Amino acid sequence: MEILDLLMLVYVFVLAIFVGFELITKVPPTLHTPLMSGSNAISGITIVGALLSAGAEEFTLSTILGLAALIFATINVVGGYLVTDRMLKMFKKK
Amino acid sequence: MEILDLLMLVYVFVLAIFVGFELITKVPPTLHTPLMSGSNAISGITIVGALLSAGAEEFTLSTILGLAALIFATINVVGGYLVTDRMLKMFKKK
């Protein structure tokens, strides 16, 4: 990877921080707990990295690490989205 | 330019649109006229492209076009920021 390519990624990072900041300051306190668990589920996005490592052709150390990472990340993703949905299902106006 | 590099730029574009959208919807109606002229000044950023073209070593068609572009863009930038500042200077609370 070239330093210039890295800088490209830094641009994306900085912009995404801005987007995140603006959107999250708009979430009302009522929804802060689901926000916490929902954004936590998003952080399970490393599942993508885990899939790449766990799916390598030969079974190497990399695969084992990848498998462990995959299990961890899947727990984070599936657990996070489900529990958030469970909470949000309860928010009702009558 | 590779298509993949182009996609990189598309990411930046999409994120910047989101940032712009979130920030601009927060600007109160009071400031909509300065917003219009201030953001117009920012659109003079093509001055960067104009500088690159106008500063080429040999005097070619590209230089002439660049010079014209530079004058136009400078008018946009200088005029835009000055007029916005003139307006904003007037917004006072007493």
Next chain:
Amino acid sequence: MQIVSYLIYLIASVLFIFGIKKLGSPKTARQGNMLSSLGMFLAVVVTLLDQRVLTFEYIIIGIVVGSAIGSVMALKVPMTGMPQMVGLLNGFGGGASALVAFAEFYHLSDVHSALDIPTSVTVVLSIIIGSVTFTGSLIAFGKLQEIVTGKVVKYPLQNPINVLLFLVSVAAGVFFVIDPAQIDMLFLIAGISLVLGVLLVLPIGGADMPVAISLLNSYSGIAASMTGFVLNNNMLIIAGALVGASGIILTIIMCKGMNRSLMNVVLGGWETAGGTGAAAGGDKAQKPVKSVDPEEAAMLFDSAQNVVIVPGYGMAVAQAQHAVRELANVLEKKGINVRFAIHPVAGRMPGHMNVLLAEAQVSYDKLYALEDINDDFNNVDVAFIVGANDVVNPAARHDKNSPIYGMPILNVDYSKTVVVNKRSLNVGYAGIDNELFYGDNTLMYFGDAKDAITKLVNEIKGL
């Protein structure tokens, strides 16, 4: 070296973002504009250090000439001329984008034999958008400055011709992308786009120009982004995207406020828009209105506790903002509570009234937005309408056949007395009659806003 300039471009982008963020409050807005211009300054300085920049003579000429013209324009324009000014500056920005794309094309074809596909596509798009923005903005400027007719211009086969021109330029673009040596295609595209800019804006009514300008502003942002794609420069893309978003959002706000679709505006829908209202003149004479002279009006104000002033386009036309401010001062000295109610689309561009009143040094915390004051008109003794019309038309609330039905209006008719200052019973922007003028609690105070209010102030002072 390139790394440093990339980093500084990043800083400039962040400054643009913060600049717009700080425009979110009148307190920080000026600082925001300065941050944004600092970003621009950094961007220019870094670019001058780029290895591609070898001679500085033309650059100095360009910057000096451009800055001189820009400064003079910025310092000379009267506040009432803001819509035109933004339109004109915008045109220059669009023009610059198109020129840069051309220059870049020449430069690249000197260096490489052929352009690759993404580059040639973005060159074509830059030229199309930049050229349309350029001539379109000039026409918009001309209309507002009354150099070009403000009327809705219609000609046979209008839309088919525009579509045809557009398709031809797209086709030419495709040819160019397939064979980037065909420079004629670029000229063809530019020519057609310049014509298209004229044809697209000409049909739009003069009073609809701010919408067109805001839309073109959005285009010029997108044109800057396209240039960013050509030059592979993130900062241009970000800055352009911010402007693009800003233009489109303001356009939507205006259309919503006018209760019309963008299509309707762009296709020159309302032929009556901005007209003198001869159409609605028919039954006007029949209905009786009550009118007051300066003395009677002064007495009315004098006995009020709570006054709300509602400015509209007429205040801008008459340049009456200073007189209005004088009125507010005089009333406040008498212990009367004076507030201003600002409708989101009063005047001819978003925030128009706010800028004028700021110029006349009215403190911005006396300016109330529609939703903040509308429930309070019941408690208002005198609502004073200065050159506003559509934004206080009660038909919007109940008359399903009215073209402005559904548009939110200021409920001035709920106050105890309404005093309306305008020159006649003529219609406003939407070209429709206003039942408010015939209301039981309405008094018309005819005259040019500036004159009439100056007289009123003198009367009140004399009491």
Next chain:
Amino acid sequence: MQIVSYLIYLIASVLFIFGIKKLGSPKTARQGNMLSSLGMFLAVVVTLLDQRVLTFEYIIIGIVVGSAIGSVMALKVPMTGMPQMVGLLNGFGGGASALVAFAEFYHLSDVHSALDIPTSVTVVLSIIIGSVTFTGSLIAFGKLQEIVTGKVVKYPLQNPINVLLFLVSVAAGVFFVIDPAQIDMLFLIAGISLVLGVLLVLPIGGADMPVAISLLNSYSGIAASMTGFVLNNNMLIIAGALVGASGIILTIIMCKGMNRSLMNVVLGGWETAGGTGAAAGGDKAQKPVKSVDPEEAAMLFDSAQNVVIVPGYGMAVAQAQHAVRELANVLEKKGINVRFAIHPVAGRMPGHMNVLLAEAQVSYDKLYALEDINDDFNNVDVAFIVGANDVVNPAARHDKNSPIYGMPILNVDYSKTVVVNKRSLNVGYAGIDNELFYGDNTLMYFGDAKDAITKLVNEIKGL
């Protein structure tokens, strides 16, 4: 092919953004969460089509096992256990990031001879952040679940040791970047970081855990972004940045609400925090309090017009949300106006009370935020405090020496009568006495919230 997957990654990123955007309102929040999970699904599917993925057996095992564990956890956890749950999930996320960085290192060093500098830097950062997040979150979970001591743990040279460990891991990181063949360095870094995670969270008081968890959540987002840098994948960077921003903002909100600096929390500042408050017990006995029994309380409620219920951490401990909802129902049936006042840091995590009341099916439009109800307490007949303490402590308004001075509180003491339900006069989270309990218009209604309110409801029904 790669173009398609880049595009779909872009779509997934946009879905995450929209998902969080829609969390801005309770009406669209659920849909937002679904959009976000759809984004995740797309990301997974596209990755499976990547040319690097060649065998699916381990993937299937991983997904099945992970999904099973995740679903069971998500469906079994009681609503009161949310803080722990988030902490635990968060730890898994951090662990996964560190493991991926390792795996990627092995993979890359199989393919190329040496890693380039940006890659090795990001590998090191991923491992540090991921490992700290992993063990830190596990300790936080343990503290909340009361497996690990909830006390503020202090040991000699605490900060020097942490700084030293951190410097050692940075030094090891530098060595690794200089010579990426030194795999031992990576193990050293991982080991130290795992220890550091434990040492950093252990000193923090149990009641401060939500702040720690939120901060670690932010770290795990940043870890995901780092992984994105390693894999050169924008989507990971974007998703990670969103999470990073979310975590840090929630952390700041909590610190502001508690009127403490982040440093103070992280360094385990308040030793008394979450304690039983023996310290403040001294002069408590002297001052007289008035207390009521269920019957008297019921009569009070019965004669009220306007009731505001203020829930706090005690409601969560007692799981009294259903009883509270029952109370509101009974009162409403009698024509009494019942509202809930929710302090921003009531309970132990942001939005804690809202989730519990939502679970008990209280409509969210009956829940008022501090700024929306605070001016109205003058008109309230009975303010009923259920297991809240610090968030209604008037000392925050006037006692400059109080640790919570300056923190915004609910002005319940302005209502005609205040009824406080808790088990004793013990202190709450901040470990300070509450003068509200001794106020003239305050009545204490002692007892566990669930029991006490159930009794109250029965009495009211019997009236």
